Amino acid sequence: MARVADRLPENAPGDLYVDAQCIDCDTCRELAPAVFARADRGLSYVARQPSGGGERLRALQALVSCPVAAIGLQDAASSPPLGEASRVPRLEKADVRAAARSLPVEIADGIYACGWASADSYGAQAYLIRRPAGNVLVDSPRAARPLLGRLEELGGIATMFLSHRDDVADHAVFARRFGCRRILHADDASAGTRDVETLLRGRDPIRLDADLVAIPVPGHTRGSTALLYRDEFLFTGDHLWWDADEGGLHASRSVCWWSWSEQKQSLRRLLERSFRAVLPGHGGRRIAASPEAMRAELRALIDRLG
């Protein structure tokens, strides 16, 4: 639970706040970018209290999705004078329950952001691909009861694709609940994931279905693997993401746990593929106007990294 006593001083006046538990996972900034921002010291804060109905819903989706419960609502009795913010209707506990039932949220045609980030995956974002041939869950969100129910309503899960060893969190719970096939690269299997149904091997892309290709991208971890859907959406785990501050695609040596030179080679191999969206575990999402525009952005990153 967030604690008012630990409320960050950067927060805008009002009832919604972030406290000092924040682990800078990106989840709130991706779900409600108009409300949450990143402070220079690497923590999220409420840059502006939500105003309209849509903003309020997205802010509360972020609240329930925060992996460490660092986002809180200050009740009227303990709130400081709000000034301008007092004209905004207060957020209520009932609003939080409605927000919990509203996840996942569709962010592109048939692509959903699950929210409900898990601390066991350091708050990594997970996605649902809703497709006639069977839904795919990309990486593991928290197995929260409201999310499990909504996933059931959206058609269940046929396949769970695990991009790498760090973002597997509640995979066993999802496998039991939905009877889904889990896919992970063998190089990232560990005691908790050795029994997944499919272990990928090697460095060559592997076609999983007519519209799904697994693309090994070793670097961040030895077994990191991206998932390409419809030659349009690339789910990248922690291999590649959008950096809003730099205004470009990004990959970082500072969070490369296995081999930086391999990671750069993996980025270069992605130039051979066609996609226009990058959907990462951590960092920003990017949906470009066309595959050509995305390729130009990827080439610019590769040139920057050298």
Ligand code: SF4
């Ligand atoms: S979701 Fe929570 S932990 Fe993640 S950046 Fe926001 S406040 Fe911090």
